Amino acid sequence: MINLLRKTFGFIFESSLIEEINKIGTLREVSAEEELIRFGEFVKGVPLMISGAVRVNRVYPDGNELFLYYIEEGDTCSMSLNCCTQQKKSEIRAVAEIDSKFVMIPVSKVEGLISKYPSWRQFVFSSYHNRMVEVVYALEKVAFEKLDDRLAEYLHQKSRITKSDTLQMTHQEIAEDLRTSRVVISRLLKKLEQMGKLKLQRNTVELIPEIK
Amino acid sequence: MINLLRKTFGFIFESSLIEEINKIGTLREVSAEEELIRFGEFVKGVPLMISGAVRVNRVYPDGNELFLYYIEEGDTCSMSLNCCTQQKKSEIRAVAEIDSKFVMIPVSKVEGLISKYPSWRQFVFSSYHNRMVEVVYALEKVAFEKLDDRLAEYLHQKSRITKSDTLQMTHQEIAEDLRTSRVVISRLLKKLEQMGKLKLQRNTVELIPEIK
DNA sequence: AATTTAATGTAACAAATGTTACAAAGCCTT
DNA sequence: AAGGCTTTGTAACATTTGTTACATTAAATT
Numbered sequence: 223m224i225n226l227l228r229k230t231f232g233f234i235f236e237s238s239l240i241e242e243i244n245k246i247g248t249l250r251e252v253s254a255e256e257e258l259i260r261f262g263e264f265v266k267g268v269p270l271m272i273s274g275a276v277r278v279n280r281v282y283p284d285g286n287e288l289f290l291y292y293i294e295e296g297d298t299c300s301m302s303l304n305c306c307t308q309q310k311k312s313e314i315r316a317v318a319e320i321d322s323k324f325v326m327i328p329v330s331k332v333e334g335l336i337s338k339y340p341s342w343r344q345f346v347f348s349s350y351h352n353r354m355v356e357v358v359y360a361l362e363k364v365a366f367e368k369l370d371d372r373l374a375e376y377l378h379q380k381s382r383i384t385k386s387d388t389l390q391m392t393h394q395e396i397a398e399d400l401r402t403s404r405v406v407i408s409r410l411l412k413k414l415e416q417m418g419k420l421k422l423q424r425n426t427v428e429l430i431p432e433i434k
Numbered sequence: 435m436i437n438l439l440r441k442t443f444g445f446i447f448e449s450s451l452i453e454e455i456n457k458i459g460t461l462r463e464v465s466a467e468e469e470l471i472r473f474g475e476f477v478k479g480v481p482l483m484i485s486g487a488v489r490v491n492r493v494y495p496d497g498n499e500l501f502l503y504y505i506e507e508g509d510t511c512s513m514s515l516n517c518c519t520q521q522k523k524s525e526i527r528a529v530a531e532i533d534s535k536f537v538m539i540p541v542s543k544v545e546g547l548i549s550k551y552p553s554w555r556q557f558v559f560s561s562y563h564n565r566m567v568e569v570v571y572a573l574e575k576v577a578f579e580k581l582d583d584r585l586a587e588y589l590h591q592k593s594r595i596t597k598s599d600t601l602q603m604t605h606q607e608i609a610e611d612l613r614t615s616r617v618v619i620s621r622l623l624k625k626l627e628q629m630g631k632l633k634l635q636r637n638t639v640e641l642i643p644e645i646k
Numbered sequence: 647a648a649t650t651t652a653a654t655g656t657a658a659c660a661a662a663t664g665t666t667a668c669a670a671a672g673c674c675t676t
Numbered sequence: 677a678a679g680g681c682t683t684t685g686t687a688a689c690a691t692t693t694g695t696t697a698c699a700t701t702a703a704a705t706t
Contacts, residue, residue: 280570288577290570304563336555343548343555350562351516357566358492358502361573365500365613369663392683401577403664408684424672424683581693604653615694620654636653636702648706655700664691671684676677 223249226272227325230296239339243270247325252318259316265302267326271295274322275383281315289399291356292319292383300353303332303346319383370410372400374419381429389427396427435461438484439537442508451551455482459537464530471528477514479538483507486534487595493527501611503568504531504595512565515544515558531595582622584612586631593641601639608639 224244231240247270252258259265261281269276275294278301279287293299293316301314327335335342363372376399380389397407411427414420421428436456443452459482464470471477473493481488487506490513491499505511505528513526539547547554575584588611592601609619623639626632633640 280574286578288570288574290573300562300566304559304566337552340549346559347516347562350512350559350566354512354516354562354566354569357569357573358500361502361569361576362492362500364573364576366498394683404684405665405686406663409663409686412685422684606653616654617656617695618693621656621693624655634654650705651703653700653702655698657697657699659695659697661694662692665689667687667689669685669687671682673680673682675680 223247223325226323227270230272231270234296234345235341236339239335239342242335242339243325243327246331247327249323250326251321251323253321254318256318257315258318258324259299259302259312259314261313261315262311265310265312265329267328268303268332269293269299269316269324269326271297272323272325274324275319276316276322276324277319277383279315279317281313287315288401290314290360291353292379294383297352298345298349300346300350303349320385369400369402369406370413373407373410374414376400377420377427377429387429387431389429390425391427392425435459435537438535439482442484443482446508446557447553448551451547451554454547454551455537455539458543459539461535462538463533463535465533466530468530469527470530470536471511471514471524471526473525473527474523477522477524477541479540480515480544481505481511481528481536481538483509484535484537486536487531488528488534488536489531491527491529493525499527499610500613502526502572503565504591506595509564510557510561512558512562515561532597581612581614581618582625585619585622586626588612589632589639589641599641599643601641602637603639604637 224240226249227235227240227244228237231243235243247267249272250269252274258269258276259278271293273295275292276299277292278290278299280290281287290301299314299316302312302316304310336346363375367375373396376396377389380391381387393407393411394404396411397404400407411420411422415422418430419432420430436452438461439447439452439456440449443455447455459479461484462481464486470481470488471490483505485507487504488511489504490502490511492502493499502513511528514524514528516522548558575587579587585608588608589601592603593599605619605623606616608623609616612619623632623634627634630642632642
């Protein structure tokens with residue numbers, strides 16, 4: 223585990239911190255679609271992403287969900303950071319988008335790291351800030367852009383996260399993420415297909431990389 | 435100044451911290467409409483709000499703006515916190531919504547406070563988190579709600595912030611905040627007036643408090 | 647008071663998105 | 677191969693929001 227930690231966090235954390243994380247943290251591997259953090263549960267720890275990508279959604283009591291941000295290699299989840307310092311139940315849900323590895327730091331140790339290691343503090347601050355920037359970005363998209371652009375952007379992000387041009391998903395699933403109806407998505411996808419930007423097949427959307 | 439600090443922050447900061455802030459900070463008073471933080475400038479310090487309310491907007495290079503959150507009594511601006519630790523130019527604009535008082539802590543002293551005072555750290559973390567919650571709330575509104583509900587919500591928020599049921603603003607200004615056109619706002623305001631929720635006059639929208 | 651300017655009201659139309667209903671195609675099971 | 681289920685395609689229509697254009701009204705200025 224310590225080698226994974228060194229590889230991902232060696233440039234931002236001093237080695238004494240890496241060693242301490244190695245002692246108190248536990249390595250976890252999850253496969254795509256697995257739930258890391260469930261809605262309404264107490265947060266057990268703070269995840270340090272080693273590899274992969276996890277999608278973080280705000281969840282509402284009525285079951286409604288809203289995508290907030292991805293956490294990727296080198297990131298942590300600022301929402302759970304707060305949940306754990308406040309001992310609150312989770313208002314988010316985190317689901318692995320692809321197979322992922324991360325180190326879980328137990329809640330009880332987080333405060334200690336904060337007071338002991340300036341580089342950890344720096345990391346936590348910049349993590350908060352980066353997540354904020356991403357939520358603001360999501361807000362921007364919804365506030366300024368039309369659905370067709372948001373769809374195109376969504377597909378590209380998915381492709382980047384899953385490291386694949388061929389997305390295995392149904393129109394219905396896309397519609398849920400963009401908070402619209404399946405018919406609307408089918409219509410717009412068809413339009414994008416006619417523009418030569420992608421190819422559609424049952425359960426798959428294949429993005430065609432632009433040649434510039 | 436120290437009495438103002440005690441009154442607003444006495445419950446969260448230990449007295450040695452209050453005294454230190456009193457030494458290094460400077461009290462500033464601004465009147466409504468004054469700009470606290472300008473787009474593109476280096477951030478000079480972190481504001482601790484004593485009273486009043488300040489509106490924080492994301493600003494884009496093309497001049498476009500997007501409302502993010504208000505900071506009120508007892509709050510600080512997490513975006514400027516980050517700008518200052520990173521020595522970056524401001525990507526936001528902060529404008530006093532009403533006459534406001536705040537204590538400005540110079541950038542150079544912030545890092546020191548963080549390592550020295552646990553209560554300051556706690557404050558900074560919860561500030562980050564609260565701002566995040568508000569941006570998520572804004573995202574929620576845009577993602578889920580129709581324009582008429584967003585307008586009603588917007589008017590209530592304005593009323594709360596300005597502590598007045600009579601809002602002095604034009605339809606044009608409202609339209610800019612909600613990213614739509616004046617005609618649309620006029621239309622919806624008329625609808626709300628016909629529903630008995632408000633009264634319209636030139637330059638004013640008077641909310642009619644609901645009797646329950 | 648007359649003139650100018652800013653703000654609002656309203657109609658008519660355009661575009662974007664949402665909804666319903668149903669047909670067609672693909673995949674799975676037996 | 678037949679039947680059933682899921683997914684996708686498409687039409688027709690409703691609603692919401694955006695746009696243009698112009699009339700009307702209120703306030704500010706002269």
